[in-house]
Structures are given as C-alpha cells and as structure tokens.
Amino acid sequence: MKIKLYILLFIFAPLFVSCEDYLDKQQDQDGMDQYDVFEELLTAKEFLNGAYADLITEVDALGSSADYLPGMTMSGEGHPGRLSDIGATDFLSVYPAFSAGEYLSLMDKGSNYPNFVGRYKRAWQSIRTTCSFLENCDLIADASSDEVDLLKGQAYFLRAFNYHLLTKRHGGLIYLKSTIDLNEPFNQTRESYESNYEDMIEDLDLAIALLPVTWESGEYGRPTKGAAMALKSRISLFRASPLVNESNDVTKWEAAAEAAGDLINYAADNGLYPLIDASAAITMDVDHNGADLYVPEHELLEPYRSIFVGPGKTKIVPDEVIFMVANNKLPVINGVLGFPSTALTNGFTFMKGNQKPMGIGATANFVEKFETKNGLAIEDDPSYNPQEPFINRDPRFYNNILFDGVPWIEETQYNKTGIIDLATVNENGASGLDRHNYALTSNADLYKVRNLTGLLIRKWRPHGWLWSSNRNFHVNENVFRMAEVYLNYAEAVNEAYGPNGTSSNCTLTALEAVNMIRNRVGMPNVNSIYTGDVASFRERIHNERAIELCFEGIRYDDIRRWKTAGDDENTKVEYLEQYWQGVSETYPTGYRYSTEEQPALKKTFSEKHYWWPIPTSEIEAVPSFGQTPGW
Incomplete structure (x- = not known):
C-alpha cells in the first residue's frame, strides 16, 4: 500500500515547509527514504513530535526572545518597561501599532514577533503534520493497536489545540482533516466558527477516548485524557460567550457547563488534580506594620506559590496542574527559551538587557481588582485606605504583586540594596532604583530594563535565585x-x-x-x-x-x-505613583499614592477589533478565502 504524501497547496503554503521538505530533511539526517517514515513506530513518533515543536501556546517562547506583545499586555494586566530596540529588533513599534488598532499591520509583519504572528504560521505547520500523520499512521508495521491509538490521540488533541489557538483570534477558518493534492484547485471559502467548533469537539472526543490517564515519566509533556477534557471545557466556554453566542442561546452555556462538569467528575473519580490547600495564608499578618507584610515568600503561601515557581532545576508538576509546557532548558546567552513568563515579567535586575527581558509591571487599574482579605472589593470595604494600598489584601495579592519596600534578592545590576525600590520620588528626592527615570536615563541605558508602572509582578519572579549557569529554580509554564x-x-x-x-x-x-x-x-x-x-x-x-x-x-x-x-x-493603562511626604495620619507609610492614567498608552478599540485579521498575503494568494469582517 502506497503512503499518501502530498505537498500542501493552499493559502498557507508560503508559510510552510512541505511534507516532502520535512522528510527530505529526515533523509539527510538519518539516511532514510521518505516512504519508510510510517513503517516503523520510532520514526512515525518522531514525525508526530514535529507537531509539538510548532505548538505555541500563550505561555511559550517562540525562539530565543520573550514575546513582544503577550496576552498580559494586550489585556491591560501589565505594561512593559523595556524602552529600547537594543537586543529586541523592532520591539518599540509593536505596542503603538496595537494600541492604535492597527492589527493588520501586525499580522503582516515579516518577523515571528509578536508571538501570535509567528504562531499563525506555526499552527498551520502543526496542523499539516497531524493531518499527514493521521492519514498514514495505520501503516506502522511494528506497533500494536494500543501504541498507534496513543499516537492518534495526541494527533487529534494537537490538531484541535492548534485550531483553537487560531479560531479564538481569527474566527472560523478551514478545518483540514487531510492533506491537499498539489494538482487540485484551491478556491475554498472560510467556514463558520460554529463549524470549526464542531470539528474541534469531534477531534477532542476522539482524543479523550484514546489518550491515557497519565503517562510514564519519560513521556512528560504529552497530553492526557484530562488535558483533552480541559481543552474541550475552554473551547466550549468560548463558544458559549457573547462574542460567539450573539443570541445568548442557553443550550451553549449548558454544553459548556457539562464539559467542565465532566472533567470535575473525572478528576474526583480518579483522584486527580486536587486544588492545593494554602488556606492558612489568610492568617498572615499583613496589617499596618504587620510582621508578614514585607516577607518575600511567606511559608504559608508556599503551597500556592509552588504552582508557579519553585526551588531546584527539576520541575515538580503541582497536583492541580493538568497540562504544562515541557520546557526545562537553561537560559542561553542571548535568549529566554524555557522561561518565557519569567523573562516577560522581569527586568535588568534579574536578566541582562541582551537576554531580552520585557520588564512587564502590573498596572495600577488591574491591581485594584484584588479584594481585601474581608472578601470585599476595595470600593465596597470601608477599611480600605488608598494611601496604604498594600495591606490586608487577598493572600493571592502577596503571591502575584511585588511592591515597594519588600526585601528581594536577585542578580541585581542597579538596586544593590536588596529592597524593592519603586518610588516615583523617595525621601532623598530621587527616583527609586527599580524604576525608570526618563529624565536621567541615557540612550545607552534604555535596554537595561526597569519598571514603569510602580508595581512588579511577583508570580513568575524567583526570590534569591540565580539566572546564570548556577540557576537553582524552575518555572511552571502551566497551560491548564x-x-x-x-x-x-x-x-x-x-x-x-x-x-x-x-x-x-x-x-x-x-x-x-x-x-x-x-x-x-x-x-x-x-x-x-x-x-x-x-x-x-x-x-x-x-x-x-x-x-x-x-x-x-x-x-x-x-x-x-x-x-x-x-x-x-x-483600554486604559494606569501607573501607581508614590511621592514621599513624610509619615503622618494622612500618609501612614510616608508616601502619597495616586493612580495616574497614561493617555499615550490607551488602546483604540471598535467592534472590528474583537476578531483579528489574517495576513494580507493569504488573501492575495486565494481571494475566495476572504478577510475577517471589518478588515
């Protein structure tokens, strides 16, 4: 029986290497004929592994650089402190284009950054790989049906995952379930999101049936039955929400509830994914001058914090994590592969500027969402004092947000005091050592990334750990x-x-x-x-x-x-400003705090910006495909 291997011809062809190209590379490396690939389990598995290499989730690094425009920046959770293109070519043009609503110019960029631009290309490559694998995997001669089924389950999962990454941004596309013959004309039009949703759910139901409950340790990083159920839950919720479910069809909410309920029941029945208990964290003394207010990593929060970062180079998958990116690589001299979230949220105090840190700090308007420990929104709690904003907040505040005055040890370049210093103007009349000062920052120092927002992100920031070759920490890039x-x-x-x-x-x-x-x-x-x-x-x-x-x-x-x-x-971006006034009843810490909107950073947004366009080159290649409405 002859293996079906076609060169793909469709609108995404310029973005791909063909299946033949891929197999030619395999032949160059291994001395193999391309038709031998699916005859043996080992080579077929290696072929499918190529789809993992092209899976770029929201917590991945694409190559050696931190993302230029990650979700946490687009959502307004944070804003980068990087002020220079040095070591990050074209970085400074990205946020202005996004905030001006020029999404098509971003999709038409020739580079892989922002990540979602490169991901658009790579996702189609991964989809191509899974389609080719599923067409040919039954030809594997030296594998049992169970072994083949495990590979099929991964392929179905990966195809659905990649389609979710594409369709959640761009809407309905074309759901490929096979490769396309070079000699066949391609004049298809885009399908609806609902049609793509049904295909994703079909793939995920197959994956759920075929994937194992757990993998052996050597297969760490491959999806499980629970991961497929988690993706089904996420996709079902997206489809039920107002962006897609314009008529508010309640049956779509019911389906989303059932998808999540299935996983909740499955986890309970199999003793999987229990929530980590850090309930004692509420007893931390974080009142005015509280003994625990400035503790860098409190032991009562450690169980919760271990979900995100931990000591030692070896990752220990937390109980409640269903699926995570399987990176555990040391940082390279000029890159961040393996630690994208850490690189995004840290600056020059932790990583050198040529290692491409983005220094994203939390925005003041986002941080206001953290309740007080009384369980009330800050605007509903009469005990909340905006002139002492860091006390008595939800324990997760102290895991996620790093503020002025907290002792913190890093491989510091500027701040050698060992205490976070984010003052706009401190008691010495100077800007804090961890904060950019536009007036005093020379051009040569712009790439030495420091904070702009007045608040650091603690969630992915290791305390007291080294970044260099002596790294003694790990970061969990959790997907589900x-x-x-x-x-x-x-x-x-x-x-x-x-x-x-x-x-x-x-x-x-x-x-x-x-x-x-x-x-x-x-x-x-x-x-x-x-x-x-x-x-x-x-x-x-x-x-x-x-x-x-x-x-x-x-x-x-x-x-x-x-x-x-x-x-x-x-759409707005607000910074926390703090000016030294001296300790008084009005200013209990000695600082006057204020949230200041940054008008130049405000995002332009209209109805068309809810869905992203696809690259212009693809419409030019196949006009019948059609651009996203509004673009």
Missing part, C-alpha cells in the same frame, strides 16, 4: 490547571441556571465552585452582596478569573469573549 476548570464551570452554570444552580451532570453549584477557589487560600465565601442574581454574580466570577488566572495568558481572550475589551477599564 484545575482552578480554571472550576471557574469555567461556575461561569457557564451561572449563565444557564443562576448562582445556586448546577449542571445536568455535576452536583456543584456555581457559587460553590467559586468558593472552592477562594477558600483554598483562606478567602471567605463570595459575599452575599454579589450573589443576588445572575448579573451580579457574573461580575464577581469575572473578577475571580482575573485574580486567580492573572498573568497566565488567559485574560485577553476572556475580555474579548465577554465583549468587554472595549470598556474603559480594559
């Missing part, structure tokens, strides 16, 4: 974790059945699911002032997702699917 699944469930159930409703297949109420996420860090149940009706609880669910999943590449797609990306709170 169980906390998201509970929040997916809560959102879908609330929309379909209300705060106290349940799905058809799970006994948890929407409110109980949210409280599980809060209680595991010691936060009280959602206050009753937020649970009176669907609309009130919807706002609290949205806020809970913002806090629990912050800086994980999820929020940008959340505010798009909710159709709130154009709201003022999501």
